[in-house]
Amino acid sequence: MATKTEFNNPVIRWVDERLPVFTYLDHEYNQFPMPKNLNYWWNFGALASVALVVMILTGIMLAMQYTAHVDLAFESVERIMRDVNYGWLLRYIHMNGASMFFIVVYIHLFRGLYYGSYKAPRELLWMLGVVIILLMMATAFMGYVLPWGQMSFWGATVITNLFSAIPIVGDWIVTWLWGGFSVDNPTLNRFYALHYLMPFVLFAVVGLHVVALHVNGSTNPTGVEVQSPRDTVSFHPYFTAKDSVGLVAFLFVFAAFVFFAPNFFGEPDNYIKANPLQTPPHIVPEWYFLPFYAILRAVPDNFIGAWMGFTLISAKLAGVIAMFGSIAVLFLLPWLDTSKVRSARFRPWYKWFFWLFLLDCLLLGYIGSQPAEGIFIWIGRGATAWYFAHFLVFFPLLGWFETPKPLPTSISEPVLKEDS
């Protein structure tokens, strides 16, 4: 923010001289130089921001009608659906918005993996992204409990019970989380309080994420850093125009689900009011947790024991560690990837491993939706092993063994060549 922008409007100028918000906006969203070769995969960060805002707005309006009490929550949600003006619209937007948000952010994350966006100097930017994913998961999990259907209740029971795997203090922690001896009214109340709070924390972290982004700017499909103004165009009008295309396409898909298949991502069981005395036949989490659910269940009994000759930790604890570990490795990725080259375009081997990894994640998602029995157990273990090997073995080795293709000297070079 070295140079101030001159504004003609006297009010804006008066404010800006005292609090340079307009200069900031002008620098970051008007003049900000963007690599001119970004493709549509670079839309998804902006889409995620829109999704977050949509979630916060619809969420606040739902909160005005919702009642967080075990006897009333389910009915209050149905009141919103039936008696509140356009309540069904608000609720279906919020419900499907969560799925849209995860789809968009997962694509955003895989874009980063493909183009090596996590590498220096963007490590902190990437790590803030991982924090965002974690916050999103916690928020979505607690939000899903609020309508107090069968899956709300039993999902909450299964997931909170995971903490009982912690040695010695586990049971105590679970009781503390619940505020009692089972998932009950105190649990619902605190989940509601946290579900309202966390999106604002998320908003703040997204703010940091964007600040970090604007220090070095976006990378680009070649992975070669911007070298001269010839490589860039200003954010406005070029990327406001391009992001608008992505935004309208996104809203189209979003609306198609909201209006024509609003329960596509949902579980029918959640239209049955929570009943602590009746366990549903299959307890499955929402689709965006399925890969992690598969990893949680993949660790065999006494895995550690069979390996080291004695039982150090229970299979349940090992599963929980694996599940959290699957996200923790993302924090380490900037240092696990030893390749000097960013973009998978110029990494002939890594490109294959990227697609295999994507397939592996989809496979884990499928396994997570299936009962843990028979062949599924073995596939789940294999896919989990591949997941960790991808980060802990393939990433470090690829950097050493792979011969990257020659890089262009600048973003503009390929275009200029075409011209001549």
Added chain:
Amino acid sequence: MRMKVLVIAAAFLAGISTAHAAGEKIELPDVEWSWEGPFGTFDKAQLQRGLQVYTEVCATCHSLNLLAYRDLAALGYGEEEIKAYAANYEVEDGPDDAGEMFTRVAIPSDRFLPPFPNENAARASNNGAYPPDLSLMTKARKNGANYLYAMMIGYSDEIPEDVALMEGMNYQKYFAGHQIAMPQPLYGDDIEYADGTEATLEQEARDVTAFLAWAAEPELEDRKSMGIKVLLFLGVLFVMVIAVKKAVWRNVKH
């Protein structure tokens, strides 16, 4: 590259839908419902017949807690008709000025009167089984409408040999485990339709399913008609933003 992405996206969606369909495989009948598809709407005459089936048969055991009598306006009934319908029921109200509870006839703003005062009373009259509330039934089961229809027509006296019926249970082809505590509710000719439609078993089953599908999603018609407008709007807007983007980027080589 694009192809690859498409193939993976398709595989992913297929994965989700098979994941949803997983579980015990019981083929349900596939009925063509009037409200399916982007332009689907309810057939009011059918909803009225379905209400009649619910009122005369199901309501002896099942509640419909999320509905108020006034909601019946959506089936095409006028105010007087709704008042008359509600007046068939007596609800407890109070306390009055003397502090006493009293009963009065129901009015349109009352919720549908449940057949039993509480779950225990319902179980006591049904061999220990609990007839669930039907307000959300078609949303609370996979493939809900076809499932509900199947519940109505799936009874049979010819019980396969591998099914050992328990005390008080009935054979039901489509129910998980093939035995259900609900006695066959519909046989055909159980009611005389006010509009003269022939009351075959299939007809009654379709009608009550339609009524309960409406009860579960009373917003469905509003939702779909608004959806068409929103998608049309976004479609046009999409063409426009593409044009704007092309114009803006016209002179940039990239």
